[in-house]
Amino acid sequence: MNTTIEKTALKNAVILISDPLSEEGLQPLREAEGVELKIRTGMTPEELLAAVKDADALLVRSQTQVTREVIEAADNLKIIGRAGVGVDNIDLEAATERGIIVVNAPDGNTNSAAEHTIAMMTALARNIPQAFVSLKEGKWDRKKFVGVELKEKTLGIVGLGRIGAEVARRAKGQRMSVIAYDPFLTEERAKEMGIAVGTLDEVVAAADFITVHTPLMKETRHLINADRFAKMKDGVRIINCARGGIINEDDLYDAIESGKVAGAALDVFETEPFVGHRLLDLPQVIATPHLGASTIEAQESVAIDVGRDVVRFFGGNPVRNPVNMPSVSREVLAKIGPFFDLAEDLGAFISHLADKPLTEVNIRYAGDLAEFDVRPLTRNALKGILKRNLGTHVNDVNAKFLADSIGIGVSEHKTTQSKGFQHLITVEVKAGDETHSVSGTLLNGLGERIVKVDDYVVDVVPAGHLLLIKHKDQPGAIGRVGTLLAEENINIATMQVGRSAAGGDAIMMITVDNEVKPEEVSRLLEIEDIHAVRTIDL
Ligand SMILES: NC(=O)c1ccc[n+]([C@@H]2O[C@H](COP(=O)([O-])OP(=O)(O)OC[C@H]3O[C@@H](n4cnc5c(N)ncnc54)[C@H](O)[C@@H]3O)[C@@H](O)[C@H]2O)c1
Numbered sequence: 001m002n003t004t005i006e007k008t009a010l011k012n013a014v015i016l017i018s019d020p021l022s023e024e025g026l027q028p029l030r031e032a033e034g035v036e037l038k039i040r041t042g043m044t045p046e047e048l049l050a051a052v053k054d055a056d057a058l059l060v061r062s063q064t065q066v067t068r069e070v071i072e073a074a075d076n077l078k079i080i081g082r083a084g085v086g087v088d089n090i091d092l093e094a095a096t097e098r099g100i101i102v103v104n105a106p107d108g109n110t111n112s113a114a115e116h117t118i119a120m121m122t123a124l125a126r127n128i129p130q131a132f133v134s135l136k137e138g139k140w141d142r143k144k145f146v147g148v149e150l151k152e153k154t155l156g157i158v159g160l161g162r163i164g165a166e167v168a169r170r171a172k173g174q175r176m177s178v179i180a181y182d183p184f185l186t187e188e189r190a191k192e193m194g195i196a197v198g199t200l201d202e203v204v205a206a207a208d209f210i211t212v213h214t215p216l217m218k219e220t221r222h223l224i225n226a227d228r229f230a231k232m233k234d235g236v237r238i239i240n241c242a243r244g245g246i247i248n249e250d251d252l253y254d255a256i257e258s259g260k261v262a263g264a265a266l267d268v269f270e271t272e273p274f275v276g277h278r279l280l281d282l283p284q285v286i287a288t289p290h291l292g293a294s295t296i297e298a299q300e301s302v303a304i305d306v307g308r309d310v311v312r313f314f315g316g317n318p319v320r321n322p323v324n325m326p327s328v329s330r331e332v333l334a335k336i337g338p339f340f341d342l343a344e345d346l347g348a349f350i351s352h353l354a355d356k357p358l359t360e361v362n363i364r365y366a367g368d369l370a371e372f373d374v375r376p377l378t379r380n381a382l383k384g385i386l387k388r389n390l391g392t393h394v395n396d397v398n399a400k401f402l403a404d405s406i407g408i409g410v411s412e413h414k415t416t417q418s419k420g421f422q423h424l425i426t427v428e429v430k431a432g433d434e435t436h437s438v439s440g441t442l443l444n445g446l447g448e449r450i451v452k453v454d455d456y457v458v459d460v461v462p463a464g465h466l467l468l469i470k471h472k473d474q475p476g477a478i479g480r481v482g483t484l485l486a487e488e489n490i491n492i493a494t495m496q497v498g499r500s501a502a503g504g505d506a507i508m509m510i511t512v513d514n515e516v517k518p519e520e521v522s523r524l525l526e527i528e529d530i531h532a533v534r535t536i537d538l
Pocket residue numbers: 085086087106109110113158159160161162163164181182183184213214215216219220241242243267268290291292293294
């Protein structure tokens with residue numbers, strides 16, 4: 001079966017690993033037959049460009065910068081695996097354009113990062129790193145390192161996703177009050193978690209400690225800046241174990257210097273490695289070199305997760321954690337999976353009906369299918385449509401991107417009403433002043449059927465070599481076509497006819513055993529009252 005991704009043989013897949021991954025975590029890949037693992041950590045950008053050239057898969061953590069240049073240098077690359085959460089080191093747009101799927105390991109390091117955040121907050125509150133260095137220097141200074149308690153303080157959490165939520169739970173265990181801001185945080189969920197919800201400005205104004213846990217994106221770059229520092233309580237403490245760049249480092253420096261911020265605990269930085277920066281000279285700043293996910297458990301877990309997705313991918317199976325295409329739960333996949341081929345075949349079929357460039361594609365889902373997330377089916381239908389002209393580099397990852405970039409508007413429509421069929425997919429295309437449509441279904445135990453082409457009701461298996469002939473409904477037309485095909489030694493496997501009205505426009509859908517050549521199409525067109533002949537190979 002054609003699954004969400006193009007099938008690719010696992011055999012001889014070259015997997016380049018350019019950041020240190022847990023050896024135990026690499027087991028699923030080592031056990032996969034025919035895989036060549038190339039472990040090349042610490043490469044220069046030039047070395048990476050050369051090494052990636054023949055790689056089928058690239059596995060990274062946060063160090064490797066997977067730029068557009070790297071992606072374009074990789075002639076065979078099909079999948080990039082991020083053994084961790086943040087994908088800000090990967091040019092997702094470039095990967096999507098090239099049809100390269102990006103997968104990550106979103107859950108494996110959640111606990112590790114949450115524990116690190118709590119450790120950093122506690123260390124910051126009690127000046128543990130500074131006191132330790134002082135002691136190492138032979139000083140017994142108890143006065144200088146008086147700290148503050150966490151109990152009864154307010155922790156402001158910006159970004160209440162997987163890690164933010166774990167931090168909230170632990171902070172409550174420290175008897176802190178928690179207030180959080182996240183665009184997806186509802187009052188109900190906050191109530192369930194026993195925390196308060198506020199706007200970003202309310203959160204930063206209320207908090208004694210502020211910790212950020214958003215991804216780094218355009219919208220979150222410098223989310224915490226001079227304006228926001230001005231709104232905070234005097235003596236606030238800041239923690240960043242998410243991504244450098246969410247907090248403006250220059251503004252943080254000024255806020256600490258001015259005394260507005262009492263201290264900061266940083267694990268991540270705008271530029272890494274973060275060495276020799278003036279923030280590190282401030283005694284109020286404690287820091288770790290991006291260690292949030294650096295535990296034996298987390299590293300094993302993220303490497304296993306990403307390795308398994310790579311094995312799934314090369315085995316032609318749906319991946320669990322795609323970043324640049326919709327992810328589908330196992331339950332939904334069980335429902336829509338059987339329709340992947342049908343959607344692609346309907347797309348491929350309709351691509352033969354329009355003569356002018358397509359401007360619009362409408363995909364309609366009727367019946368049971370309408371209850372599910374059908375975006376993967378839409379991508380498959382688009383893939384089928386675009387493959388005719390764009391060839392095999394179209395896949396589920398870039399189908400939507402390619403449609404957008406050539407100006408084809410794509411829309412999805414759903415209705416649970418479906419006359420006569422339990423589930424029906426209709427692909428409609430507009431091309432200039434033409435509109436064409438094809439509808440198909442899956443018949444229990446019998447497989448795919450095309451049941452309608454434009455306004456004609458048919459019953460055709462979308463496979464092999466098809467001939468679609470438009471003609472005038474009158475006696476003899478079908479016989480003449482049959483005779484001509486016999487003369488050309490083309491065997492008819494099935495034939496279906498449909499008409500709008502007696503004596504009006506009609507179509508023949510003929511399945512033949514061998515390909516119909518252009519000169520045979522020309523002969524068919526010479527038959528009286530035949531208006532159009534399309535050959536469709538599926
Ligand atoms: N230091 C480390 O080693 C380490 C380890 C793991 C993860 N991380 C980083 O931690 C961050 C969080 O990871 P996660 O797994 O919890 O991700 P997540 O996707 O589960 O959570 C991110 C949350 O941020 C929210 N968000 C997005 N934009 C926002 C905005 N403008 N304001 C407020 N909230 C916003 C999202 O709604 C989401 O709930 C990521 O940046 C990730 O890369 C760092």
